[in-house]
Each structure stands twice: as C-alpha cells, then as structure tokens.
Amino acid sequence: MSLGIIPWAWERDVGGFGVWLDETFLISDDRLVTVELVSGYLSIMTPEEAGGYLRAWERMVALAVYGDQAVALIRGALAALDEYEDQ
Structure with a gap:
C-alpha cells in the first residue's frame, strides 16, 4: 500500500486530460x-x-507525490492549520 497526495496547487492536467472528478469510485x-x-x-x-x-x-497516480514529498505536504498543511487556529 502507498499513500499518494495530489498537491492542490498543481495543474491537474496530464497528457491533455484533466483530472477533476466529481465522484468517488472503487475499482474492483x-x-x-x-x-x-x-x-x-x-x-x-x-x-x-x-x-x-x-x-x-492512472492520471491521478501520475499527479500524486509520495514518500518525503507527501510528508512535507502533510506537515505544511498541519503548520498552516496551527497558524490559522492561533489567529
């Protein structure tokens, strides 16, 4: 198992195909x-x-970051939340 995070600010377009899904899905x-x-x-x-x-x-997997990059995004989000709560 791996955890991939798609950065919010990244352009969600890989190979000319946008990746903005309105629904969730489970591939069996x-x-x-x-x-x-x-x-x-x-x-x-x-x-x-x-x-x-x-x-x-496959397009979402290509946009996601993993490992240290994913950890950095999570830490950044937590830090931003802490700053927001301190205001």
Whole structure:
C-alpha cells in the first residue's frame, strides 16, 4: 500500500486530460467499478466503461507525490492549520 497526495496547487492536467472528478469510485477489477453518487451507487460492469475509470486513476497516480514529498505536504498543511487556529 502507498499513500499518494495530489498537491492542490498543481495543474491537474496530464497528457491533455484533466483530472477533476466529481465522484468517488472503487475499482474492483478491469470489469467492475462502483461509483458513489449523491443519490446512490452506480455499478459499471463493462470493460469499455471501466477503462475510463482505470485511465482516470492512472492520471491521478501520475499527479500524486509520495514518500518525503507527501510528508512535507502533510506537515505544511498541519503548520498552516496551527497558524490559522492561533489567529
């Protein structure tokens, strides 16, 4: 398991494809993706449709930072929160 963080300020465009998702999704395999919507859940059960979510996931992984870079982002966010609470 790894934890990747997509920096908020980064341009979320990899290879000309924007990565701004309005819903969360769970990839079970290359034929089943469960999408959480406001009104319920949607099960994507065809490889063609699931492929779109697999490609979106790959783009998000490419934007994320890991390891020391992720730790630095978390520490920066915590420091900003401390500063905000001290005001």
